[in-house]
Amino acid sequence: MNPVMENILTRRSIRSYEERQIPAESLDQILLAGTYAPSGRSLQTWKFTAVQNPQVLARINAALREALRTVAAGPGTHPYVVRLKAKAEREDSEFLFHAPTYVIVSNDRENVNALADSAVAMENMMLAAHSLGIGSCWLNHLPGLTRHPVIRGLMAELDIPDHHDIFATLALGWPKNSSPAAGPRKDVIHIIR
Ligand SMILES: Cc1cc2nc3c(=O)[nH]c(=O)nc-3n(C[C@H](O)[C@H](O)[C@H](O)COP(=O)(O)O)c2cc1C
Structure with missing residues (x-):
């Protein structure tokens, strides 16, 4: 099988990471792969904020916890959010799988292709990471909370532009397990010849 196909077929979401940091050159390559993703009209309105500083990672986790605890929930709230809110009540709750590197993909909320552009950049980064032996997992807590005042405050601290929303985030690190x-795979392919 050609190596690109093999890389695509063997990538898996990794949720347990070693403590040691990934090499700087690997992070550079992963982020570069993100910037080479296609984007509608090639507008490239995205921003990739990569965090490796342990204090800042802890700050992101704390902000997530705070936002989840205070976000309104009612009878119509998705059970996933209800579960996350319950988890946030625990003081030791950790939402980033203790990943040593975390990438936040934000984008101009006025760009109609912001979500699609962010998603293709995410896949480029996940495949680039996998090709280097680095594990990754898409984490979707922050996008759902991007308008929450606590998360807006966090975004300002991280220099994410005011006109951006967070569309996706990525945990990165050396996989702890194989x-x-x-x-x-579901039977979803239909070829009309
Ligand atoms: C849009 C999107 C959101 C996701 N959000 C989360 C998430 O919040 N937490 C998580 O552990 N995995 C998340 N994932 C990873 C999926 O659970 C995972 O891709 C799926 O179970 C298939 O497994 P695989 O990636 O190993 O093929 C997300 C994936 C996508 C594409």
Whole structure:
């Protein structure tokens, strides 16, 4: 199988990481791969904020916890959010899988392609990471809370522009365990010849 196909088929979401940091050159390559993703009209309105500083990672986790605790929830609230809110009540709750590197993908909220552009950049970064033996996992807590005042404050601290929302985030690190096998694929392919 050609190496690109093999890389695509063997990438898995990794949720447990070694403490040691990934090399600076690897992070550079992963972020470069993100910037080479396609974007609608090639506008490239995204920003990739990579965090490796342990204090800042702890600050992000604390802000997430605070936002989750205070976000309004009612009868219609998605069960996933209800679960996250319950987790946030625990003082030791950790939302970033203790990943040593965390990338926040923000984008201009006025760009109609912001979500799609951010998603293709995410996949480029996940595949680049995997090609280097580095594990990754898409984490979707922050995007859902991007308008929460606590998260707006965090974004300002991280120099994420005011006109941006967070569309995706990525945990990165050396996998602690060997990769699980891919789950079964659904029968979704229909070729009309
Ligand atoms: C849009 C999106 C959001 C996701 N959000 C989360 C998340 O918040 N937490 C998490 O652990 N995994 C998250 N994932 C990872 C998926 O659970 C994972 O891709 C899926 O289970 C398939 O597993 P695989 O990536 O190993 O093939 C997300 C993936 C995508 C594409």
